[in-house]
Amino acid sequence: xxxxxxxxxxxxxxxxxxxxxxxxxxxxxxxxxxxxxxxxxxxxxxxxxxxxxxxxxxxxxxxxxxxxxxxxxxxxxxxxxxxxxxxxxxxxxxxxxxxxxxxxxxxxxxxxxxxxxxxxxxxxxxxxxxxxxxxxxxxxxxxxxxxxxxxxxxxxxxxxxxxxxxxxxxxxxxxxxxxxxxxxxxxxxxxxxxxxxxxxxxxxxxxxxxxxxxxxxxxxxxxxxxxxxxxxxxxxxxxxxxxxxxxxxxxxxxxxxxxxxxxxxx
Amino acid sequence: xxxxxxxxxxxxxxxxxxxxxxxxxxxxxxxxxxxxxxxxxxxxxxxxxxxxxxxxxxxxxxxxxxxxxxxxxxxxxxxxxxxxxxxxxxxxxxxxxxxxxxxxxxxxxxxxxxxxxxxxxxxxxxxxxxxxxxxxxxxxxxxxxxxxxxxxxxxxxxxxxxxxxxxxxxxxxxxxxxxxxxxxxxxxxxxxxxxxxxxxxxxxxxxxxxxxxxxxxxxxxxxxxxxxxxxxxxxxxxxxxxxxxxxxxxxxxxxxxxxxxxxxxx
Numbered sequence: 001x002x003x004x005x006x007x008x009x010x011x012x013x014x015x016x017x018x019x020x021x022x023x024x025x026x027x028x029x030x031x032x033x034x035x036x037x038x039x040x041x042x043x044x045x046x047x048x049x050x051x052x053x054x055x056x057x058x059x060x061x062x063x064x065x066x067x068x069x070x071x072x073x074x075x076x077x078x079x080x081x082x083x084x085x086x087x088x089x090x091x092x093x094x095x096x097x098x099x100x101x102x103x104x105x106x107x108x109x110x111x112x113x114x115x116x117x118x119x120x121x122x123x124x125x126x127x128x129x130x131x132x133x134x135x136x137x138x139x140x141x142x143x144x145x146x147x148x149x150x151x152x153x154x155x156x157x158x159x160x161x162x163x164x165x166x167x168x169x170x171x172x173x174x175x176x177x178x179x180x181x182x183x184x185x186x187x188x189x190x191x192x193x194x195x196x197x198x199x200x201x202x203x204x205x206x207x208x209x210x211x212x213x214x215x216x217x218x219x220x221x222x223x224x225x226x227x228x229x230x231x232x233x234x235x236x237x238x239x240x241x242x243x244x245x246x247x248x249x250x251x252x253x254x255x256x257x258x259x260x261x262x263x264x265x266x
Numbered sequence: 267x268x269x270x271x272x273x274x275x276x277x278x279x280x281x282x283x284x285x286x287x288x289x290x291x292x293x294x295x296x297x298x299x300x301x302x303x304x305x306x307x308x309x310x311x312x313x314x315x316x317x318x319x320x321x322x323x324x325x326x327x328x329x330x331x332x333x334x335x336x337x338x339x340x341x342x343x344x345x346x347x348x349x350x351x352x353x354x355x356x357x358x359x360x361x362x363x364x365x366x367x368x369x370x371x372x373x374x375x376x377x378x379x380x381x382x383x384x385x386x387x388x389x390x391x392x393x394x395x396x397x398x399x400x401x402x403x404x405x406x407x408x409x410x411x412x413x414x415x416x417x418x419x420x421x422x423x424x425x426x427x428x429x430x431x432x433x434x435x436x437x438x439x440x441x442x443x444x445x446x447x448x449x450x451x452x453x454x455x456x457x458x459x460x461x462x463x464x465x466x467x468x469x470x471x472x473x474x475x476x477x478x479x480x481x482x483x484x485x486x487x488x489x490x491x492x493x494x495x496x497x498x499x500x501x502x503x504x505x506x507x508x509x510x511x512x513x514x515x516x517x518x519x520x521x522x523x524x525x526x527x528x529x530x531x532x
Contacts (some may be wrong), residue, residue, distance in 0.1 A: 167520055176521045180496055223517035226489045227496040230446055251489035254433055255442045 001229050001256075003249055004073060005039035005240035006201065008064065010047040019046065019056055024063040031064050037240045038250070042068065043096060044085070045075035053081035061088040073120070073237075079107035086115040095119040097161060100126045100143055113153050120159045120197055121148070130163055132171065134182040137162050138189055141182075145190065159195040159235065160186065164202040167220065176203070176224065183231040198228060200238040200245070222248040229256055267495050267522075269515055270339060271305035271506035272467065274330065276313040285312065285322055290329040297330050303506045304516070308334065309362060310351070311341035319347035327354040339386070339503075345373035352381040361385040363427060366392045366409055379419050386425045386463055387414070396429055398437065400448040403428050404455055407448075411456065425461040425501065426452065430468040433486065442469065442490065449497040464494060466504040466511070488514040495522055 007030055010016050018026040034042055042064055049056050057076065061084075064072055071092035074085040086093060095112050097120030098104040112119035121144035123137045124130060131137045141160055148158050162182050165175045179198070187193050203224055204217040222245045225236065229252040238245055273296055276282055284292040300308055308330055315322050323342065327350075330338055337358035340351040352359060361378050363386030364370040378385035387410035389403045390396060397403045407426055414424050428448050431441045445464070453459050469490055470483040488511045491502060495518040504511055 173520050173523055177496075219513060219517045220520065223492045223514055224521050226492040227521060230443075230493040230496065247485060248489055251485045254439050254486065255490050255493060257439055 001233060001249060001252060002040040002235045003038055003240060003246065004041045004043050004197070004235055004237040005034035005037070006043045006045065006199065006237045007034050007240055008042060008060075009045040011045075019060065022056075022059050024059075024066065027060065027063045028067045031067050034240050035068050035070060037243075038246045039070060039240045041071040041073060041094070041235070043073040043075050043237055045096075046081060047076065048078045049076060049081040050078070053078045054084035057081040057085040058088040061085045061093075065090050077104070077108075079111065082108060083111055083115075086111060086117060093117050094159065097122055097159075098147075099124040099128070100140065100147070101128060102126060105147060109147060109151060112157060113151055116157075118157045118159055118195075119148075120161050121145075122161045123163050130165055130175075132178075133174075134178040134185065137178070137182040138185070141186065141189065145194075155190075155192065155194070159197050161197050161199070164198050164200065166206045167203055168206050180227055180231040183228065183233055187232070195234045196232065197235040197237060198233055200225060200228075200236055218242055218244060221245055225249055226252050226255070267499060267515060267518060268306040268501045269304055269506060269512065270307045270309050270463070270501055270503040271300035271303070272309045272311065272465065272503045273300050273506055274308060274326075275311040277311075285326065288322075288325050290325075290332065293326065293329045294333045297333050300506050301334050301336060303509075304512045305336060305506045307337040307339060307360070307501070309339040309341050309503055311362075312347060313342065314344045315342060315347040316344070319344045320350035323347040323351040324354040327351045327359075331356050343370070343374075345377065348374060349377055349381075352377060352383060355381075359383050360425065363388050363425075364413075365390040365394070366406065366413070367394060368392060371413060375413060375417060378423060379417055382423075384423045384425055384461075385414075386427050387411075388427045389429050396431055396441075398444075399440075400444040400451065403444070403448040404451070407452065407455065411460075421456075421458065421460070425463050427463050427465070430464050430466065432472045433469055434472050446493055446497045449494065449499055453498070461500045462498065463501040463503060464499055466491060466494075466502055484508055484510060487511055491515055492518050492521070 008015060014026050031042060044060050046057060046060055069091050073094045073096040074082055075096040076082055095117050098108040099122040123140040131140055162179045164179060166172055183196055200221050204220055207213050207217050225248050274281055280292050297308060310326050310330060312323060312326055335357050339360045339362040340348055341362040342348055361383050364374040365388040389406040397406055428445045430445060432438055449462055466487050470486055473479050473483050491514050
């Protein structure tokens with residue numbers, strides 16, 4: 001299971017300011033810390049970048065790649081910013097991402113073909129509603145796969161995101177189970193080993209702050225992670241500075257790896 | 267998922283001495299601590315009790331039940347000790363356990379019928395060899411179920427133990443995965459919701475001691491636990507004084523419970 005750092009997020013005021021003033025220092029520093037903490041890839045979430053999208057995304061990608069060769073995920077809904085990021089990229093990049101929403105099908109998906117990039121497909125309805133169970137996720141996954149095939153891309157470029165929802169939702173715990181079932185059944189549904197990714201922090205989003213709640217949030221996240229891993233999840237997106245979550249992710253390896261004696265490497 | 271404390275084990279010199287001298291104090295104290303730590307049941311593992319089996323098991327069961335009403339698991343291969351424990355029992359007791367080993371089929375299994383007790387069936391070959399994969403476990407589970415039916419017991423009295431093996435075995439990590447697959451598929455195999463139990467510490471047994479190894483052992487155990495829980499495990503046997511493992515077990519509840527808002531109870 002690959003660990004994707006979601007730390008370069010525009011919601012962080014440090015990132016927001018660095019991006020506004022085009023100051024590479026803070027972004028480089030966080031990127032280096034992500035790699036040191038065990039990240040296998042870095043998600044660059046700039047938000048929509050309504051002003052100067054090309055300039056800002058180019059700056060972000062170049063800044064990150066000035067200090068690391070890790071794969072990057074370019075995480076924006078703005079097609080102009082996305083294309084600028086893909087152009088600026090020197091290593092492996094993944095488009096994060098598209099859905100059945102018409103705007104994304106038309107403007108984002110073709111970029112994956114043009115730049116031969118892997119792309120994350122969110123299992124959401126065209127109006128952005130979240131599916132309710134494993135069966136609805138299967139239906140959406142097939143439509144997403146169809147979209148990939150229709151545009152003439154290779155199926156192996158697709159990474160499915162089943163969309164984790166907050167446990168605090170009325171059906172949150174049911175959804176947590178349905179997602180495991182979905183990930184477990186996906187290879188049989190598609191008939192090949194399609195890659196999967198999930199955003200772990202969604203599970204506890206909306207939780208009010210405070211020390212006790214933060215402890216609870218991290219505990220639940222690092223408990224759900226082994227469930228996702230054993231269901232077959234390939235990539236997990238989370239705050240890589242949460243040491244115990246990283247520890248939990250690494251401890252999954254000897255439990256799900258087909259390699260003998262991987263236990264000794266822990 | 268019910269948490270079964272394995273702390274009353276003859277391997278602990280304190281227990282061994284208390285049992286030898288028939289001193290209830292230390293046993294009562296550990297039992298009370300187990301309940302306070304969150305145990306839902308207490309395993310009484312006396313070993314074979316070759317001398318005075320009846321007297322000693324009666325003492326153990328009465329001593330435990332003098333301070334708790336929790337269900338007990340009577341864990342011995344000695345049929346005389348087992349029967350004495352079942353006679354002395356005042357609350358819910360579970361026989362831990364039997365296998366396809368002829369001695370156990372003849373001497374232990376009939377006690378479950380006589381005392382209307384639930385009984386744990388170990389998935390082991392008659393010569394005590396451990397099965398290699400999920401498929402071998404299915405074959406053994408069906409033979410165990412057959413033995414229950416042959417003796418005229420109700421299927422609901424059976425609790426299956428798939429036998430966790432050490433990760434340090436050559437095929438240890440493969441076995442860890444196969445056990446998850448087996449537990450996941452068992453209700454379909456049997457056609458009803460058969461109960462399951464597993465001994466978590468088997469996963470890391472044989473690990474040499476030392477602080478670093480203990481940290482590693484606990485990390486791997488509390489990482490495997492959510493995998494077992496999401497596969498459908500009903501009862502887990504472990505050292506209930508390992509706080510972080512208890513925490514991990516409790517955090518599984520909102521992730522696998524069908525009840526809405528169970529998250530808020532964490």
